[in-house]
Structures are given as structure tokens and as C-alpha cells.
Amino acid sequence: MESIRLIEVKEGILSDNERLADELRKQLAEKKTFLLNLMASPGAGKTSLILKTIDALKNDFRIAVIEADIDSIVDSEKVAETGIPAVQLRTGGFCHLDASMVKKGIDTLDLNSFDLVFIENVGNLVCPAEFDTGAVKKVMILSVPEGDDKPLKYPLMFTVCDVLIVNKIDFLELSDFDTQKLKERVIALNPKIKIIEVSCRTGQGINIWADWLRNEVSAFIGRPV
Amino acid sequence: MHELPVIKSVLDICIRHARINSANKILSIDLSVGEMSDIEPEWVQRYFDYVCKGTIAEGAKLIIERTPVLFQCDKCSHQFNIDINKIKTLKCPACGDDKCTLISGREYYISNMGVI
Numbered sequence: 345m346e347s348i349r350l351i352e353v354k355e356g357i358l359s360d361n362e363r364l365a366d367e368l369r370k371q372l373a374e375k376k377t378f379l380l381n382l383m384a385s386p387g388a389g390k391t392s393l394i395l396k397t398i399d400a401l402k403n404d405f406r407i408a409v410i411e412a413d414i415d416s417i418v419d420s421e422k423v424a425e426t427g428i429p430a431v432q433l434r435t436g437g438f439c440h441l442d443a444s445m446v447k448k449g450i451d452t453l454d455l456n457s458f459d460l461v462f463i464e465n466v467g468n469l470v471c472p473a474e475f476d477t478g479a480v481k482k483v484m485i486l487s488v489p490e491g492d493d494k495p496l497k498y499p500l501m502f503t504v505c506d507v508l509i510v511n512k513i514d515f516l517e518l519s520d521f522d523t524q525k526l527k528e529r530v531i532a533l534n535p536k537i538k539i540i541e542v543s544c545r546t547g548q549g550i551n552i553w554a555d556w557l558r559n560e561v562s563a564f565i566g567r568p569v
Numbered sequence: 570m571h572e573l574p575v576i577k578s579v580l581d582i583c584i585r586h587a588r589i590n591s592a593n594k595i596l597s598i599d600l601s602v603g604e605m606s607d608i609e610p611e612w613v614q615r616y617f618d619y620v621c622k623g624t625i626a627e628g629a630k631l632i633i634e635r636t637p638v639l640f641q642c643d644k645c646s647h648q649f650n651i652d653i654n655k656i657k658t659l660k661c662p663a664c665g666d667d668k669c670t671l672i673s674g675r676e677y678y679i680s681n682m683g684v685i
Binding site: 355 | 587600653656658659668669675676677684
């Protein structure tokens with residue numbers, strides 16, 4: 345009878361993805377291309393925010409969008425109507441993007457021609473939070489109809505993001521959404537997060553978000569705008 | 570959701586380490602999973618039973634240890650644990666400052682495995 349041996353493994357399960365994400369981040373830094381990972385539930389307003397942001401920043405930066413969807417091209421068609429290049433990744437049932445999938449999208453773009461690339465992640469508050477995509481900044485959207493209790497249900501997403509966009513604030517008076525309570529819950533998880541309230545429909549607050557992003561991208565690429 | 574690719578990754582890493590160590594069979598795998606990761610032990614074992622069929626890890630038992638959420642205060646560097654289900658506000662218990670950085674609690678980590 346062979347005896348049981350104990351082997352030390354000491355290896356992170358997501359380490360392959362993290363290594364690939366770091367390589368991608370390095371490549372993007374050399375090319376001075378700012379990659380932004382945008383995450384939210386389905387219907388929170390990811391595509392709407394991207395369209396509004398393109399509108400605000402298209403004269404300052406050369407922009408492209410990587411769209412991830414389980415199986416459709418409607419979002420990339422909407423983006424392409426603005427004249428901005430859009431790469432559609434079909435995840436084929438996968439609930440999130442990882443660094444290798446993002447790299448496939450990035451490899452179809454000539455990075456010398458872009459300052460800012462958005463990733464529109466799969467609509468989901470769970471899995472995308474776990475996977476590093478190689479992005480410089482992570483931004484999430486929570487829309488008012490989803491409710492102010494979401495930080496309690498999906499704490500990791502709120503913990504990993506640099507910015508929280510609260511969208512659809514034009515719905516506030518129709519709902520019992522408590523913005524103050526939301527902020528307290530979010531800051532308890534992530535004191536460093538920046539919270540910006542917007543309505544993609546009315547355009548309210550979009551300038552605050554666009555100013556923040558303009559400063560970040562400008563500093564990253566080393567070109568004042 | 571994403572359990573299946575994660576579990577496939579566990580299997581690949583374990584088989585690689587078993588080969589390096591000339592093991593014939595994997596009996597048990599010790600996993601450390603942060604309290605902040607949404608992982609259900611019961612499902613993880615079920616997925617593992619599915620992906621390990623026909624490999625040297627078939628029938629291996631996963632032993633999952635949840636590791637606590639650890640923060641460090643940016644101001645005084647004090648490290649402290651929190652209970653993610655009970656916390657209302659994040660404050661350093663030593664100096665009261667509210668700027669703190671997550672140190673651990675998100676990891677998926679294979680610590681050891683038992684082999685013959």
C-alpha cells in the first residue's frame with residue numbers, strides 16, 4: 345500500500361488570468377492606450393453611457409469600443425452608428441470577459457490609432473468582478489430602478505471598482521431609492537470609490553463623468569486636452 | 570456561472586503539480602477561498618466531480634477553507650479583519666480613519682494536495 349503524500353501547491357487559481365492581464369496592461373501602457381472596463385447589470389445603461397461619453401470626448405481622444413455579449417451584435421451596431429470602431433466579442437454563454445478574451449479584441453485594433461478603449465462587459469454584477477481584464481480603471485453602473493440594496497447583494501463588484509455611476513437619476517422621484525443609504529453602503533465597502541450621479545436620458549451629470557475621464561486619460565497618455 | 574472554468578483551472582494546476590511530483594493519483598485538494606468570493610462549496614465539488622472524470626484526480630475530495638477579509642488602514646497601517654455580512658461602515662479600529670485598502674479576502678488559492 346502506497347502512503348499518502350502531501351504536496352505543497354501554493355498556486356492561485358486565477359493566476360494565469362492575472363499574469364495575462366498584467367502583460368496586456370503593460371502593452372497598453374507602452375502604446376499609451378487607456379483601457380476602461382465598464383460593468384453593470386443588464387439594462388443599467390452601459391451602451392447608453394458609452395454613447396454619451398463618445399459624444400462628450402470624441403474631439404479630445406481617438407476612441408474604440410470592445411463589446412461583449414453572450415450572442416448578439418446589437419450593441420456594436422449602435423456604437424458603429426456614431427462612426428467609432430466597435431469590436432464585438434461573442435462570449436458564447438460565458439458570463440464575463442477575462443484577459444485572454446479582451447486581448448483577442450485588442451489585437452484587432454491598431455493601438456497606435458487609439459487613446460481610449462472601452463470594454464462593455466457582459467451584463468452581470470457577479471462574475472465580471474472576479475476577472476482582471478487588463479484595464480487601467482474599472483467603472484460600474486448602478487441604475488436607480490435596480491434599488492439601493494445592491495451593494496449588500498454584490499459586495500465584490502462595489503469593492504473592485506474605481507468609479508460608481510448611478511444612472512437613471514431622472515427616475516428618482518418615481519422610486520423609493522435612497523441615494524444617501526446607497527452611498528453609505530458603498531463607502532463602507534470601498535472608501536476610495538468615486539460616485540457620480542447621472543441620467544443618460546436627460547444628460548444630467550454626464551459632464552462631471554466626462555471631466556473625470558478626460559483628466560484620467562489625459563494624464564495616462566501624457567497629453568493635455 | 571463562472572465556477573466551471575475556475576474548477577477546470579484547479580484541475581489543470583493539480584495535474585501539473587502531480588506530474589512534477591511523480592504522483593499516480595490525487596486524493597484530496599486543499600483550497601483557500603476568500604470570504605469575499607462567491608463560491609458555494611457544494612457546487613464546487615459537484616463541478617469538480619464532473620471535470621475530473623477519467624483523470625488521475627477522479628474521485629478527489631475538495632477541502633475548502635474560507636479565508637477572512639483583511640483590510641489595512643492607509644493612515645496607521647493597522648491590519649484588521651471584517652465580517653463582510655455584518656459590516657455597516659468601514660473604519661480602522663485603531664485610529665478611526667476610513668481610508669482602508671483590501672489586503673486579502675478575494676483569493677482562490679490551492680494550498681496543498683494529498684497524493685499517492
